[in-house]
Amino acid sequence: MAHDIVFFLAPDDATAAATNRLRPGQAFESVTCRFIEPDSAIAEWDMYFEEPSAEFPPRERLHAWSWPDHVTAPLNDGVEVFALPPRLTRALADAGSTELAELADRWTARLRAEDGDEMTDDDLPAVLKGVSRLAASAVSTGTGLYSWSF
Template sequence: MSTVIKFFVAPDHEAAAGVAEGGPDGVFESLTFGNFDVEEALIEWESIFTGRSFEEVLDDDVPETVADPDDGEGPLVLAVSRTLQAALSAAGKDRLAEVSQMWVAERAAEGEVFDPEIAVWILSGLANVTRTIGEEAEGLYCWVA
């Protein structure tokens, strides 16, 4: 099964939810990735960046589901937490590489093989996008289909 993951910046939850059915293409610029469990990755990334356990981050109900029109049977939109956005935005090249290595190691412990270079590419791309987010209500979102 193939998964399409598109991260995009939107002004608010309502605007992000508006692309649930068709995706952000043509509405918002997006970064496209595929074939990993993005919900789990968002929790793992926040856990690694903050030093909190996976369970502690999960208890904060992140990532927040902004739109799930088909009750888990179709595309959905997730909001990336402000904590993770801030960590990505503040991370330099070395920190992104370190977090990427830790994430790849976590995936390996679960029996999943993930290319370390792709992990750095994903987190670096997201860090660059988060640095464009304004101080107001804009946020980073993820469309998954």
Template sequence: MSIVIKFFIAPGDASAAGIADSGPDGVFGSLTCGNFDASEAVIEWESVLTGQSFEALVASGEPHTVTDTGDEGSPLLFVISGALQWTLAGASAARLVEVGEVWIQERAAEGEVFAPEMAAELLSDLADLARTADGRGQTVITS
């Protein structure tokens, strides 16, 4: 089964929720990727980037949910934390490669395989999206 994940920029939770069913294409800057658990990935990336434990981040309520009807097939939207957005926006290319390598190792321990080039490109593109969002005073949402 293929999972399509979209990271996109939105002015806030309400505007993101307003496009939950139609998607962000053509409305906000976005990045499309797939085949991993996005909510788990953003926590893992934040843990690597900030040094906070995965458990502490989960306990803090990050990332927070914008929409979740609980219906299969219905969109789940969540906002990446401000700390992750800020850290991604300021990360160097070398740091993003390091984060990708750690993430790949963590996923491999769970039986998932990702190419280093894919992880580096994904995190680089996500960092670009975070920089754009920061410049606009907006947030990065994931669906």
């Protein structure tokens, strides 16, 4: 399981990829959380907006979903940088409070079911709202939304 996750805005994949060696700094607008797997979170969020449901998907269904693309090849150092799909960025930017609350509940339920006491102690609804704000900024400025994790 990843330890530190930063969702951040970057002007392009090359700029996002440059964060591979170093955590995205203060130059990037970002939201930080801990102890989640960003690729499964991104896939689950994308699945929710394509097939809305209050129930979290079975693990097999989630794993069969289209997962985010790396912007750099994964290295043995444990750092991963993913690009959120543009359709997900738009969906998060356009999401209302009811959609975000339902998605946050579903996401939290899945993490609790899979991770139990090892689940993050971050406020996941607040993380999701923060990522939604980043998505709105990405859409309005034409930048990309990315995740960095170690």
